[in-house]
Amino acid sequence: MRTIELLLELQDLEWAVKSPSAAEKKKIDALRKQIPPPILGHYDRLMQRGRKGIALVRHGVCTGCRMRLASGLYAQVLRGEEICLCENCARYLFLAPEERQAMEEAKAQSAEAKPKAAKKRGRPRKTEAS
Numbered sequence: 001m002r003t004i005e006l007l008l009e010l011q012d013l014e015w016a017v018k019s020p021s022a023a024e025k026k027k028i029d030a031l032r033k034q035i036p037p038p039i040l041g042h043y044d045r046l047m048q049r050g051r052k053g054i055a056l057v058r059h060g061v062c063t064g065c066r067m068r069l070a071s072g073l074y075a076q077v078l079r080g081e082e083i084c085l086c087e088n089c090a091r092y093l094f095l096a097p098e099e100r101q102a103m104e105e106a107k108a109q110s111a112e113a114k115p116k117a118a119k120k121r122g123r124p125r126k127t128e129a130s
């Protein structure tokens with residue numbers, strides 16, 4: 001699992017559950033152990049201020065602060081290889097699941113489609129009348 005997915009799961013647990021049961025606490029602890037401390041630290045600081053640490057990205061916009069992401073940052077979020085922070089609200093950014101799915105479907109389709117030969121344009125050459 002990617003760190004951002006662990007964070008999201010942690011947030012879901014901690015945000016929704018006011019008084020976690022023993023089983024939920026165990027799960028929270030297990031998640032926290034898998035997340036690198038600096039990332040967890042930043043997440044905790046946001047949560048302590050009563051803010052969600054993670055914001056979904058939809059149509060290139062951070063849903064936490066409704067600011068449009070810079071195109072370079074958005075490209076990073078789309079790649080999903082590294083953890084990205086919103087430049088405006090400092091939340092961790094996570095591509096909305098339906099957008100990730102759409103992107104993966106598009107990728108699968110383009111992989112299936114065979115490269116088309118460039119269509120030849122232009123009219124057939126006229127044979128020169130002699």
Ligand SMILES: [Zn+2]
Nearest residue numbers: 062065086089
């Ligand atoms: Zn933001």
